[in-house]
Amino acid sequence: MRSVVIHDPTLRDGQHAVRHQLGAVALRRYAEAADAARIPVVEVGHGNGLGASSLQVGQAAVSDDEMLSTVRQALRHSRMGVFMLPGWGTSDDLRRAIGHGADVVRIGVHATETSLAERHLEVLREAGAEAHCVLMMSHMASPDELAEHAAQAVGYGAQAVGIMDSAGHFLPADVTARIGAIAAAVDTPVIFHGHDNLGMAVANSVAAAEAGARIIDGCARGFGAGAGNTQLEVLVPVLERSGFTTGIDLYALLDAADLAERELMPAPPVTASMTIVSGLAGVFSGFKHRVLELSTRAGVDARDVFFELGRRQAIAGQEDLIVDVVAELSARRATT
Amino acid sequence: MRSVVIHDPTLRDGQHAVRHQLGAVALRRYAEAADAARIPVVEVGHGNGLGASSLQVGQAAVSDDEMLSTVRQALRHSRMGVFMLPGWGTSDDLRRAIGHGADVVRIGVHATETSLAERHLEVLREAGAEAHCVLMMSHMASPDELAEHAAQAVGYGAQAVGIMDSAGHFLPADVTARIGAIAAAVDTPVIFHGHDNLGMAVANSVAAAEAGARIIDGCARGFGAGAGNTQLEVLVPVLERSGFTTGIDLYALLDAADLAERELMPAPPVTASMTIVSGLAGVFSGFKHRVLELSTRAGVDARDVFFELGRRQAIAGQEDLIVDVVAELSARRATT
Structure with a gap:
């Protein structure tokens, strides 16, 4: 053993x-x-x-x-x-x-x-x-x-x-x-x-x-x-x-x-949908609140934002990237 | 693919x-x-x-x-x-x-x-x-x-x-x-x-x-x-x-x-302790309520009951086995 x-x-x-x-x-x-x-x-x-x-x-x-x-x-x-x-x-x-x-x-x-x-x-x-x-x-x-x-x-x-x-x-x-x-x-x-x-x-x-x-x-x-x-x-x-x-x-x-x-906990952890998306995208889950907030305001799908952040290899400390990605997805949406 | x-x-x-x-x-x-x-x-x-x-x-x-x-x-x-x-x-x-x-x-x-x-x-x-x-x-x-x-x-x-x-x-x-x-x-x-x-x-x-x-x-x-x-x-x-x-x-x-x-659900499923025990023991989790009820009444550890039911290969429909196992564990406890 x-x-x-x-x-x-x-x-x-x-x-x-x-x-x-x-x-x-x-x-x-x-x-x-x-x-x-x-x-x-x-x-x-x-x-x-x-x-x-x-x-x-x-x-x-x-x-x-x-x-x-x-x-x-x-x-x-x-x-x-x-x-x-x-x-x-x-x-x-x-x-x-x-x-x-x-x-x-x-x-x-x-x-x-x-x-x-x-x-x-x-x-x-x-x-x-x-x-x-x-x-x-x-x-x-x-x-x-x-x-x-x-x-x-x-x-x-x-x-x-x-x-x-x-x-x-x-x-x-x-x-x-x-x-x-x-x-x-x-x-x-x-x-x-x-x-x-x-x-x-x-x-x-x-x-x-x-x-x-x-x-x-x-x-x-x-x-x-x-x-x-x-x-x-x-x-x-x-x-x-x-x-x-x-x-x-x-x-x-x-x-x-x-x-x-x-x-210790109000309830045990749940594997919710946005958590799955952040895992698939390979993005730090701590981004979630900011991604949801900015996505909702801009009318873009937060899941698209997560996957794009993953492609750009965003890491903690790069929260500014969220703003950029949301703006780009929003603009792309407006032109299609 | x-x-x-x-x-x-x-x-x-x-x-x-x-x-x-x-x-x-x-x-x-x-x-x-x-x-x-x-x-x-x-x-x-x-x-x-x-x-x-x-x-x-x-x-x-x-x-x-x-x-x-x-x-x-x-x-x-x-x-x-x-x-x-x-x-x-x-x-x-x-x-x-x-x-x-x-x-x-x-x-x-x-x-x-x-x-x-x-x-x-x-x-x-x-x-x-x-x-x-x-x-x-x-x-x-x-x-x-x-x-x-x-x-x-x-x-x-x-x-x-x-x-x-x-x-x-x-x-x-x-x-x-x-x-x-x-x-x-x-x-x-x-x-x-x-x-x-x-x-x-x-x-x-x-x-x-x-x-x-x-x-x-x-x-x-x-x-x-x-x-x-x-x-x-x-x-x-x-x-x-x-x-x-x-x-x-x-x-x-x-x-x-x-x-x-x-x-559909009051809350998503949680992997709680008794669920883990029933999985390890290989016992149908539907036994849980009955095991807990009888164990508590007899003062034996429900986890011991689950593991013993697993050793006896209990299957659904054999709820009577729970009674037997609880009684035996209780008796064994009384004599030690």
């Missing part, structure tokens, strides 16, 4: 589904339940990571300091994880998080911008936390490019490296090719983090494990924006049936998921 | 999620939307099929006659399908349904009880409807047994034959083995009908298509009991990306799914 380390970002990626409003009691209660299930790593934070709480992407109900100290106190067996996007968070945020007892620290960068993680990975190596680097929007890069950037991250000191299917675009064969290329290029554990826009998150995660991934992410009930993340309490037994051990107690895991549904 | 015929039981299997209470307006509205999307077959009926409306499994809001005439009038392009379980429905029900314009008639039998379909398949052949035979709870039979029973159904006159993953137990490799064995044994199109208890319904359906299935079932938003069926508007684009054509218009399909979410 091969083993897989489950990494649980319910209390971080799930925040996107509730505008970062998880309170301290909810954080503590879920962390205790995850700990009882022996989930190896429980990640916590603002949806966009350390230092991201702001008017621009949403203010969290609880400060980074309080989130970390609350979850730290709740964990007896599980290690605590945090996430940081360079630009939102700083090296000072990393040191503070480690001071609060963060064991595993992930730096997230766009798939082909690993160099942005260099300084932070050095800080982590010096501070003694386990340093991960995750390549986001990884469907925009080829397996070879991802392998090259993964190796670069390991060169900077990353002790685990991998990919996020941020747009929920992959089918299993896509994952197999990318994880396989990365696993062949680095000696560290390889990470896979899926999203469920095309109903493939669990299948993609199993494909990742079979291609050599050793750290797999999942959230209770799939808690996350849009279609949500890989559903953790489904992923674990399916991995076990597929020949992987996780060390997690199934019944306690199901209890944790039930608690999450009751206490 | 290989082609796949999509068969849509939203208005039949989905009934299980609303205690068979879909009204005539809802039936008509969804049938019109499915027709606009060019879904090849739109199946309608009580959740348990023709003739099943009863106090025992639930009385439908609308009679079989009214369901069939309502949907028939709404379809201009799509063919109309019906489903029948021998024992609930009779040959007279089949003839009546064909009189109402049913084009595709499915007889469902337990995986190893094909002989129960013989007489009905003969009736269908005489009446000129397209006759399908589906083997239910197919995880309980080996690939060879299923191939043998599929060939037997074809011998009785079935023009398409296949399997339902009634308990939502399969992983893709299970489906590949079973559909492959059936496709090798018969010359007719092969059917696959999935359930999403383990988050695998879409992946299993793609595996089925790749192993030779040519008729694949899916429901709008996965509408169905428990974790629901294969989500149709996800399945179609994923099949297309995997190299299969369906002839379905994606935007109209997404519109139909949006309409289904608004007008």
Whole structure:
């Protein structure tokens, strides 16, 4: 039996589904339940990571300091994880998080911008936390490019490296090719983090494990924006049936998921039509509200906008492209 | 490109999620939307099929006659399908349904009880409807047994034959083995009908298509009991990306799914913990209410009951086994 380390970002990626409003009691209660299930790593934070709480992407109900100290106190067996996007968070945020007892620290960068993680990975190596680097929007890069950037991250000191299917675009064969290329290029554990826009998150995660991934992410009930993340309490037994051990107690895991549904979320994620379209188009689902707003105003089909944004390889931070695409589709419509 | 015929039981299997209470307006509205999307077959009926409306499994809001005439009038392009379980429905029900314009008639039998379909398949052949035979709870039979029973159904006159993953137990490799064995044994199109208890319904359906299935079932938003069926508007684009054509218009399909979410269901299906357990155990999810009721009363863990029922290969109609298992687990608990 091969083993897989489950990494649980319910209390971080799930925040996107509730505008970062998880309170301290909810954080503590879920962390205790995850700990009882022996989930190896429980990640916590603002949806966009350390230092991201702001008017621009949403203010969290609880400060980074309080989130970390609350979850730290709740964990007896599980290690605590945090996430940081360079630009939102700083090296000072990393040191503070480690001071609060963060064991595993992930730096997230766009798939082909690993160099942005260099300084932070050095800080982590010096501070003694386990340093991960995750390549986001990884469907925009080829397996070879991802392998090259993964190796670069390991060169900077990353002790685990991998990919996020941020747009929920992959089918299993896509994952197999990318994880396989990365696993062949680095000696560290390889990470896979899926999203469920095309109903493939669990299948993609199993494909990742079979291609050599050793750290797999999942959230209770799939808690996350849009279609949500890989559903953790489904992923674990399916991995076990597929020949992987996780060390997690199934019944306690199901209890944790039930608690999450009751206490963290208004309702579990639904794979709605616009979520499917953004997954097919390979566009960050966070664009949804702006796409819908501008499309409705201009009288164009939001689905056309998503597919055109996908053709232009739009990424987070390029919200201006939405305005351009809507204007062009609107003009094209007027002339036909 | 290989082609796949999509068969849509939203208005039949989905009934299980609303205690068979879909009204005539809802039936008509969804049938019109499915027709606009060019879904090849739109199946309608009580959740348990023709003739099943009863106090025992639930009385439908609308009679079989009214369901069939309502949907028939709404379809201009799509063919109309019906489903029948021998024992609930009779040959007279089949003839009546064909009189109402049913084009595709499915007889469902337990995986190893094909002989129960013989007489009905003969009736269908005489009446000129397209006759399908589906083997239910197919995880309980080996690939060879299923191939043998599929060939037997074809011998009785079935023009398409296949399997339902009634308990939502399969992983893709299970489906590949079973559909492959059936496709090798018969010359007719092969059917696959999935359930999403383990988050695998879409992946299993793609595996089925790749192993030779040519008729694949899916429901709008996965509408169905428990974790629901294969989500149709996800399945179609994923099949297309995997190299299969369906002839379905994606935007109209997404519109139909949006309409289904608004007008057919209180909320889309959720993969809840007990649903996952029933899928892992390979037990019909319809047992859930009775298992929970008896377990709670006896103070035993309902999950233990499900796993024990799975070991005993309980099937629908064997609800008495629940009583036995709960009593034994309760006694075992008292003596330890």
